[in-house]
Amino acid sequence: MELYRDQTAPIEARIEDLLGRMTLKEKVGQLNQRMYGWNAYRKTENGFELTEAFMEEVAAGGGMGALYGLFRADPWSKVTYENGITAADSAKVANQIQRYLIEHTRLGIPVMLSEECPHGHQALDGTLTPTNIGIGATWNPQLAEQAYAQVAAEIRARGAHLGLVSTLDLLRDPRWGRSEECFSEDPHLTAQFTKAAVHGLQGYRRSEEETAGQKQEGQSQVGKQPDVGQQTGHSEQAGKQGQTQLASNKVAAVLKHFCGQGAGEGGMNAFPASIGERELREIHLPGMEAGVEAGALGCMAAYNEIDGIPCHANRKLLTGILREEWCFDGIVMADGTAVDRLLALTGDYESAAALALTAGVDISLWDKAFSTLEQAVLQGKVQVSFIDRAVRRVLQLKFQLGLFENPYTAEESAAEIVGNETARQVNLQLARESVVLLKNENRLLPLGAGLRQIAVIGPNADALYHQLGDYTAIQRPNSGTTVLEGIREVSGDAKVVYAKGCSVRDESRDGFAEAVELARQSEVAVLVMGGSSARNFELKFDINGAAIVEDGQPSDMDCGEGVDLADLRLGGVQSELIRAIAATGTPIALVLIQGRPHAIAEVAPDCQAILSGWYPGPEGGRALGEILFGAVNPSGKLAVTIPYSSMSLPAYYNRKDQGYDPRYADCPRPVLYPFGYGLSYTEFAYSNMRAVASERTLQQLAAGESFEIEIDVENTGTMGGAEVAQLYIKDMEATVTRRVKELKGFRKIWLEPGEKRTLSFSLTAKELGVWNVDMANVVEAGRIKAMIGGDSEPSCSLMLRVAD
Secondary structure (H helix, E strand, C coil), X not given: CCHHHCCCXXXXXXXXXXXXXXXXXXXXXXXXXXXXXXXXXXXXXXXXXXXXXXXXXXXXXXXXXXXXXXXXXXXXXXXXXXXXCCHHHHHHXXXXXXXXXXXXXXXXXXXXXXXXXXXECCECCCCXXXXXXXXXXXXXXXXXXXXXXXXXXXXXXXXXXEXXXXXXXXCCCCCCHHHHHCCCCCHHHHHHHHHHHHHHHHCCCECHHHHHHXXXXXXXXXXXXXXXXXXXXXXXXXXXXXXXXXXXXXXXXXXEEECCHHHCHHHCCCCCECCCHHHHHHHHCHXXXXXXXXXXXXXXXXXXXXXXXXXXXXXXXXXXXXXXXXXXXXXXXXXXXXXXXXXXXHCCHHHHHHHHHXXXXXXXXXXXXXXXXXXXXXXXXXXXXXXXXXXXXXXXXXXXXXXXCCXXXXXCHHHHHCCCHHHHHHHHHHHHHHCEEEEEHHHCCCCCCCCCEEEEECCCCCCHHHHCCCCCCCCCCCCCCXXXXXXXXXXXXXXXXXXXXXXXCCCCCCCHHHHHHHHHHCCEEEEEEECCCXXXXXXXXXXXXXXXXCCXXXXXXXXXXXCCCCCCCCCCCHHHHHHHHHCCCCCEEEEEECCCCCCCCCCHHHCCEEXXXXXXXXXXXXXXXXXXXXXXXXXXXXXXXXXXXXXXXXXXXXXXXXXXXXXXXXXXXXXXXXXXXXXXXXXXXXXXXXXXXXXEEHHHHHCCCCEEEEEEEEECCCCCEEEEEEEEEEXXXXXXXXXXXXXXXXXXXXXXXXXXXXXXXXXXXXHHCXXXXXXXXXXXXXXXXXXXXCCCCCCEEEXXXXXX
């Protein structure tokens, strides 16, 4: 028996044995992921059969590194329930793919199946979660981890192995169409959710302390959340993964996009990120560094360039920082057709492939360039050693996935796992905790039981796909709950009347009269407005699947990949309809379904209550209904700043401190609602902030000591609720300019009325470090202001000192 087939041999030895047997053609085949997975099969009356195109692709490479999107279903792929693969059939088709690879190639190397899961598996029957912009608003990484664990179980049960998940992009400009894929504008909060995604998708060993804590706190209940925060006691599997094999219900996390894609000029997709190395390290790199510490097995390079160097050609980024500094030993995947874009630098495919490969890209995605690597070697444009380096990484991941021992999937597993009740309950709780109460004038919310008639109005009130976000598969009928349906479920004896009123984008006012009259006849009007990332089959798509939305197209899509905006105000005539209904005198509760923070300053005064529901997923309508009627107390906090105007960007909270309060002469303020902000149906008071010791020396911090800070938080209202206590710092004396404040810790706790708790936070050398004039991360002597409160405008502060 060949050594690479020997399960008892070390992985390194098996890899070297297999690599030594491979031809150059077979090696290049392992670095290619060129085919769209939905073109690999066809549905027939008798089941599924593999296509000639798939067989030709296998023959062309003497094997296949990975196959993308076998289960993808959406308007771009044009896969529906009529021609696609349901959960019940998925493992059968995955096994057909594997069997063909193993039986029709010389070495029988299995293929990795890679699947999109930015907010749940993008497949027929796949469980969808809220999009990341909403998940970030929960400030509850542990709950998110549970959701990612379900996603992993579903993908693996269907026979796939790689989960492509958006975690790394920071929302620095909300005009960007992919804002919905960002957890936050803040690096610390993004890093905590990135860890949660890796732990959920790949699994990890929990510490005894955390396990005990979970038993004490219990699971989240309706309207009640456990004590959570960033200091979770995870036993990190930092750096190298060694020979650890993933569990059979886990997938390898491929984190995207590395790096800086959320800082594109003008908020335009894939535009250059004009940032320096200090900005890169302070803001954009901590997410991936946290992912590496958590054990991520893959990442995807970003489309953008940084300071003139495309990420796919950036050796300092993909090799110097990622591998040499952080000791990452997983795979780097190219983004779709991104290597081909390097032709702008190289002039031919072979040189483009060589440039990306030597920089640190290991496996392609849909591009032609990597298929020319054999020619690139023969032409002397790249050394075989770089081919071997990438092949080792791909093979290592296949061994870690256990594909050589167990290439096939039990065909009955998916039916038991996909979309089960546990998944629905986790997603419902995520949706509940993602909702942010922005305004509640005269306590309009929660709505009372004595209401006679409620008007529900707006383009997003009864449109399920508008709640789901981009990268969404075709849904079965009645697979979710709209906001209108959620309100009707909990409205009791009140009559609920509905009118669409207008659309998200077009400017027809034909529905105004009906909507205004219904509002006039009602005691309260719930206006469900915002945006949509819902694709339809009439849209045009770019070569990489990004939507192309133009004026006059029959679509409400105003967000999502490729759909960037210049104006953040509500689209179409939505604002006009809000003003028309406000003129009736009927109180308005505005519910925003959105993938980005819209600028609503012009309509906020007309609304007595405002809720941001983001894209809350299929359970979002039920969650919003519960919150509107008080069955659940809202606990979400903004993970992104809501700007006053598109003209006041950038508006992120952690701007550089210039020694004064900057403002435009024609804009009253740059921010409408600050980062970390969110109201509750109860009130919380912060008091007695203190430090166990207000001074530490550089030597003490280097030895692992920290500043320990405590604060008392009390529920002073009449309803139980969850509060997110947030710790910020401001470095008062540094060798480089610092930010006005930086988030360094948070705790989400549940308090009953009158209950008071003491919370503890730690500031270690990691939180206190700055990238100094020599671009070294060090702790510097001087004063540090620590602040704690319920948002980024904290109510309590104290001064700490780092001594020489």
